[in-house]
Amino acid sequence: DTGVSQNPRHKITKRGQNVTFRCDPISEHNRLYWYRQTLGQGPEFLTYFQNEAQLEKSRLLSDRFSAERPKGSFSTLEIQRTEQGDSAMYLCASSLSGAADTQYFGPGTRLTVL
Amino acid sequence: GQQLNQSPQSMFIQEGEDVSMNCTSSSIFNTWLWYKQEPGEGPVLLIALYKAGELTSNGRLTAQFGITRKDSFLNISASIPSDVGIYFCAGRETGANNLFFGTGTRLTVIP
Numbered sequence: 001d002t003g004v005s006q007n008p009r010h011k012i013t014k015r016g017q018n019v020t021f022r023c024d025p026i027s028e029h030n031r032l033y034w035y036r037q038t039l040g041q042g043p044e045f046l047t048y049f050q051n052e053a054q055l056e057k058s059r060l061l062s063d064r065f066s067a068e069r070p071k072g073s074f075s076t077l078e079i080q081r082t083e084q085g086d087s088a089m090y091l092c093a094s095s096l097s098g099a100a101d102t103q104y105f106g107p108g109t110r111l112t113v114l
Numbered sequence: 115g116q117q118l119n120q121s122p123q124s125m126f127i128q129e130g131e132d133v134s135m136n137c138t139s140s141s142i143f144n145t146w147l148w149y150k151q152e153p154g155e156g157p158v159l160l161i162a163l164y165k166a167g168e169l170t171s172n173g174r175l176t177a178q179f180g181i182t183r184k185d186s187f188l189n190i191s192a193s194i195p196s197d198v199g200i201y202f203c204a205g206r207e208t209g210a211n212n213l214f215f216g217t218g219t220r221l222t223v224i225p
Contacts, residue, residue: 004156033212042118042202042215043157056211091156101206102147103213105156 002026004106006092012112013082020078021109025094032075033103034067035091036060043091043105049075050097082113120203120216127193128224135219136187137203145206146179146186147213152199160201161188193223 005024013019025032031050035043046065048056051072061067064082069075079086089110093103120137127133137146145164149157161172163179163186170177177188186203200220204213 042217045212048211102159102162104159108156
């Protein structure tokens, strides 16, 4: 069990550019979540996959954001036309569906939009 | 969205002291989780609670799922310098998949 991994750990980009982040969940976990965390706040839910199906999106996920999990394993989160307000830590978590369904988090990708 | 009230916001304590923090919600949760986060890292799970009234320990940490299902607390006994970090409560409503997080308690332990 190698835990949840995320790449890159840090990304600095200019406003208007597109960025893509990757998350590799714990291998046997079928659920994968994306959260966003701004300074001084707790993580906020963005979207959730069960296997390859994206089952839920929050209102925070504007149309500039898209997430995929094509083979039910790793996931990508893309932000198009980045804005300064997108600067945040993007966290991925995974879990195994069931009664417990405990979410384990990756180290996050810190995005800075200049 | 759902807001969890977590208190205190920050704590400065002497090494060896006990710590208590709590979290309340406006709605009923079926799961309460406590995470610790250090600078530049993701939250690390400390304790998970699944039943009202449940009391669970993990080493020097003890957490309880409130009877009303709208609150939880975390105690740390005999604090040590490596306990420094931000502690977050998180809860899940019945039928929901995502977690709602509190705003965190920043713990500083003075050696």
